[in-house]
Amino acid sequence: MKKHALASAVVFLLLGAAAYGALFVAPTEKTMGTIQRIFYLHVSSAWTGLTAFFICFIANLIYVWRREPRWDWLAVSAAEVGLVFTTVVLVTGPIWAHPVWGIWWTWDARLTSTFVLWLLYISYLLLRTLVEEPDRRALFSALFGVFAFLDVPLVFGSIRWWRTQHPQPVVMGGSGSGLEPTMWYVLLFSWGAMLSLMALLLRARYEFEAVRGETDLLQREAEGM
Amino acid sequence: MSLLSNTTALLGKELRTEFRSRELLTTTVVFILVVVVLFSFTFDPGSNESRRFAANLLWIAFLFAASLMLQPCFLREQNNDTLSALRLCVADPFAIFAAKLTANTLFLLLTELLMLPVFSILFNMPVFPVFGQLVLVLFLGSLGVSIVGTALSAISAQARMRELLLPLLLFPLLTPVVVASTYVTVGLLDVAPFMEWKGIGFLAIFDVVFLTALWLFGEYLLEE
Numbered sequence: 001m002k003k004h005a006l007a008s009a010v011v012f013l014l015l016g017a018a019a020y021g022a023l024f025v026a027p028t029e030k031t032m033g034t035i036q037r038i039f040y041l042h043v044s045s046a047w048t049g050l051t052a053f054f055i056c057f058i059a060n061l062i063y064v065w066r067r068e069p070r071w072d073w074l075a076v077s078a079a080e081v082g083l084v085f086t087t088v089v090l091v092t093g094p095i096w097a098h099p100v101w102g103i104w105w106t107w108d109a110r111l112t113s114t115f116v117l118w119l120l121y122i123s124y125l126l127l128r129t130l131v132e133e134p135d136r137r138a139l140f141s142a143l144f145g146v147f148a149f150l151d152v153p154l155v156f157g158s159i160r161w162w163r164t165q166h167p168q169p170v171v172m173g174g175s176g177s178g179l180e181p182t183m184w185y186v187l188l189f190s191w192g193a194m195l196s197l198m199a200l201l202l203r204a205r206y207e208f209e210a211v212r213g214e215t216d217l218l219q220r221e222a223e224g225m
Numbered sequence: 226m227s228l229l230s231n232t233t234a235l236l237g238k239e240l241r242t243e244f245r246s247r248e249l250l251t252t253t254v255v256f257i258l259v260v261v262v263l264f265s266f267t268f269d270p271g272s273n274e275s276r277r278f279a280a281n282l283l284w285i286a287f288l289f290a291a292s293l294m295l296q297p298c299f300l301r302e303q304n305n306d307t308l309s310a311l312r313l314c315v316a317d318p319f320a321i322f323a324a325k326l327t328a329n330t331l332f333l334l335l336t337e338l339l340m341l342p343v344f345s346i347l348f349n350m351p352v353f354p355v356f357g358q359l360v361l362v363l364f365l366g367s368l369g370v371s372i373v374g375t376a377l378s379a380i381s382a383q384a385r386m387r388e389l390l391l392p393l394l395l396f397p398l399l400t401p402v403v404v405a406s407t408y409v410t411v412g413l414l415d416v417a418p419f420m421e422w423k424g425i426g427f428l429a430i431f432d433v434v435f436l437t438a439l440w441l442f443g444e445y446l447l448e449e
Contacts (some may be wrong), residue, residue, distance in 0.1 A: 064445060119397040127394060130384040140380045143442050144394060147376070150438055151398050154431055158401040161423070162408040 004204075011196045018044075018186075018193035026186040038096045044190035045088040046114070048198050052082030053121065053149065055202070060145035063138060069213050072138035075145060076128060077205035079121050081198055086118045109160040116155050120148040134216055228323070231315045235324030242301075243332065249297065253290045253336045260286045261340075261347060279348040280410035284403060286340070288370070291333055292392040295374040298325055299382040308447065318444040322375055326439075329371035330364070337363050355413040358420050362413070365428035366406035372435045373398050379446040401431050 022040035029036035059075035062068075093111060094104040105111065127144055131137040179187070243249055264282050302308040311321055341359070345352040352359060374395055381391040409424035 064442065116397055116400050123394050123397055127380070127384065127390065130386055130390055132385070136383065139445060139448065140383070143445060144377075144380060146442060147373070147398060147435070147438060150434060151401065154401040154434065158404040158427065161427075162404050 007200055007203075011193070011200045014193040014196050018190040021186040021189055026183050027180060032100050035096060035099050038092050040187055040190040042089060042092040042096060043187060044194040045085045045092065047191050048194040049082045049085035049089060051195065052078045052085060052198055052202070053117070053152075056082060056121075056145055057149035060142040060149075063142040064146070067135075067139075069134070069138065070210065072142065073206055073209040073213055074202075075142060076125075077202050077209055079124055079145070080205060081201045083118065083121050083125070084201070085194070085198065086114060086121070089114055090118060107163060109156070109163065112159045112163060113152075113156045116159070117152060120151065120155075124148060134213070134220075227316045228320050231317065231320035232323040232327070235311070235315070235320060236327050239324055239328035240331075243328070249294055250332060250336060253294050253332070254339055256293060257286050257290050257336065257340050258343070260289060261344070265347070277411070279344065279350045280414045281407055282348070283340075283344055283410060284366070284407045287333070287337055287367075288396070288399065288403060289392075290336065291367075291370045291374060292395055294332060294336075295329060295371075295378045295395075296381075296388060296391060298329060298375055298378040300378070300387070303382050312447055318447050319440050321447065322379075322439055322443045326368075326371045326375040329375055330368050333367040333371060334364060337367065350414050352414070355418050355420075358413055359410070361425065362406050362409045362428070365425060365432060366402055369402040369406075369428060369431050369435065370395075370399060372432060372439055373402075376435075376439050376443065376446060402428065405431070 018040065022037050026037065026040065028034060029039075056075050056078035059071045059078060063071035063075060093114075097106070098104050124141060124145055128137055128141045131140055261282070264286070268278065299308070302311060312318060315321060338360070341352050341363075344350065374391075377394045377398070378391060381387040381394065384390050405424045405427045409421045409428075412419045412421045412424075
């Protein structure tokens with residue numbers, strides 16, 4: 001309990017520092033002005049979400065191989081946490097896009113891919129709710145998770161090549177290479193803070209899932225008697 | 226060579242089961258017709274614009290039809306309690322998938338080929354000058370749909386709300402197939418038809434990636 005409180009306090013401080021960095025340390029962007037500061041939340045959430053989905057994929061693979069419930073618990077926790085961060089990306093995106101591009105949403109490669117990614121993991125979680133038996137649920141969702149993760153580069157590639165009718169927006173055209181060094185530091189620090197938040201959430205969610213899994217098992221044993 | 230002989234034997238079984246009643250093919254063809262007529266109500270099918278959308282409609286209709294056609298794939302085995310028997314009689318469980326996905330690809334391709342002239346007449350798009358290339362896209366696209374769909378129908382057959390679950394799992398995963406095959410088809414049906422070979426290559430890569438994944442992980446999908 002004490003350890004949890006301490007970890008939460010550390011994560012809270014890190015997030016506070018990242019917010020301070022994004023709002024006061026990073027220089028104001030020339031064309032977009034203050035609104036561009038949402039970038040530090042937006043991009044770091046996107047990277048953190050992808051990290052969580054990658055953890056989910058690895059846990060899925062290990063589950064198929066080892067068949068230990070804890071890998072299933074880790075996978076579902078990572079998928080849920082990743083979904084939270086991806087939702088943040090999908091919400092902050094339009095908030096940033098509207099004042100800058102004049103529209104809330106554009107079917108640009110990155111936006112569309114993120115949306116499809118989000119849908120894939122929603123399906124993953126839905127699948128879990130629709131299969132009763134725990135071992136079967138774990139196995140099926142693990143296999144679907146592997147398929148989904150394999151799909152991600154293909155989704156991104158196809159949308160990038162054939163679905164982006166408009167040229168890349170000027171401000172996001174460069175691949176980060178045009179970023180000012182201070183902006184880079186703040187961004188990386190924000191990512192670090194977000195990763196620590198992810199670790200905290202993942203841990204809490206995992207413990208919850210473990211308790212749930214164990215009670216489920218006990219209940220099944222009791223019913224089987 | 227037992228994988229090949231097992232697969233051909235099972236493929237024969239799939240084809241015999243279907244051609245005995247032809248219910249899957251008939252229902253799918255009628256379903257596509259209904260969807261096509263519905264489409265024609267949602268926009269002006271006579272305008273020049275429709276030529277631009279025809280290819281997209283074609284793929285939407287095929288995709289919806291596929292999500293229905295793939296439902297009974299494993300459900301039939303499960304309802305008749307034949308899945309464990311199938312598992313026992315093949316050396317490599319991949320043979321079951323290989324047979325089923327070949328059968329599904331054939332069924333899909335067959336309905337698509339039946340529907341192509343109908344689309345051509347209704348939406349005024351000349352398909353015959355580019356027929357060969359169209360068949361290539363249809364084949365690679367249907368193969369992709371069948372590979373992923375066959376795998377997922379093994380999952381959805383054992384879940385609740387399976388009729389809804391299958392399209393829900395299938396459509397997001399098929400995004401790359403839909404994007405690439407629609408793009409190629411739009412090019413082929415253009416006023417000045419052109420072939421996007423990059424799209425064909427991409428579809429082939431998709432098929433290979435998921436066929437490999439199915440080959441590696443398929444047997445776990447059939448565990449009792």
